[in-house]
Amino acid sequence: AQSVTQPDIHITVSEGASLELRCNYSYGATPYLFWYVQSPGQGLQLLLKYFSGDTLVQGIKGFEAEFKRSQSSFNLRKPSVHWSDAAEYFCAALKTSYDKVIFGPGTSLSVIP
Amino acid sequence: DSGVTQTPKHLITATGQRVTLRCSPRSGDLSVYWYQQSLDQGLQFLIQYYNGEERAKGNILERFSAQQFPDLHSELNLSSLELGDSALYFCASSLYLTGSTGELFFGEGSRLTVL
Numbered sequence: 001a002q003s004v005t006q007p008d009i010h011i012t013v014s015e016g017a018s019l020e021l022r023c024n025y026s027y028g029a030t031p032y033l034f035w036y037v038q039s040p041g042q043g044l045q046l047l048l049k050y051f052s053g054d055t056l057v058q059g060i061k062g063f064e065a066e067f068k069r070s071q072s073s074f075n076l077r078k079p080s081v082h083w084s085d086a087a088e089y090f091c092a093a094l095k096t097s098y099d100k101v102i103f104g105p106g107t108s109l110s111v112i113p
Numbered sequence: 114d115s116g117v118t119q120t121p122k123h124l125i126t127a128t129g130q131r132v133t134l135r136c137s138p139r140s141g142d143l144s145v146y147w148y149q150q151s152l153d154q155g156l157q158f159l160i161q162y163y164n165g166e167e168r169a170k171g172n173i174l175e176r177f178s179a180q181q182f183p184d185l186h187s188e189l190n191l192s193s194l195e196l197g198d199s200a201l202y203f204c205a206s207s208l209y210l211t212g213s214t215g216e217l218f219f220g221e222g223s224r225l226t227v228l
Contacts, residue, residue, distance in 0.1 A: 034216075036217075036219075041221070042221055043115060043117070043203060043205075043219030043220050043221045043222055044156075044203070044205075044217070044219040045115070045219070046216045046217070049216065090156065100146075100158050100161060100169045100171060101146075101158070101217060102158070103148075103155065103156040103158075104155075105155040106155060106156070
């Protein structure tokens, strides 16, 4: 069955430290991949997406993600975390143009001043 | 502001009751999606409409139904409510079927509490 997993339920980092959030997918073929962020009391917002081509994708708010086919992973990174980055992060996948977007369980990020 | 409007933002009701959640998509978007977010189930896809027609169904209970109207707004109807239906219900929209861009624009959600 198609699935998206995020191994880390909750992560705490210090402000200014680097961040990596993990995401793994299980699909028959490489799906389209996304990272969304949900700030407290808000809906989800797209950070970045991967369709094909360059495996390192740049997104908004200084985030980037790297697609690794061999590991079925699409990890999100940021070199220096800001307190405003505290939020819930969702990895998501879409198999075809007519399929539904499947979201991972989310990783909650806390930032220590 | 994503441009997707959901009402009401908060709703408290009793078991056995029926409620209607409303969603207005971004101007020009043809697809509407409903998701349920709860602590134990995460973000679950319920149903998708495209230009008034149902296009995909997920884990939507038979007690739940939805429709998309000619003006493209959508309503999610939840009936015979149970305690376990308490959740945050999100509406999202996109211009086309998601494959063209993959981006969904989410509303701020309707928080339903069933007592």
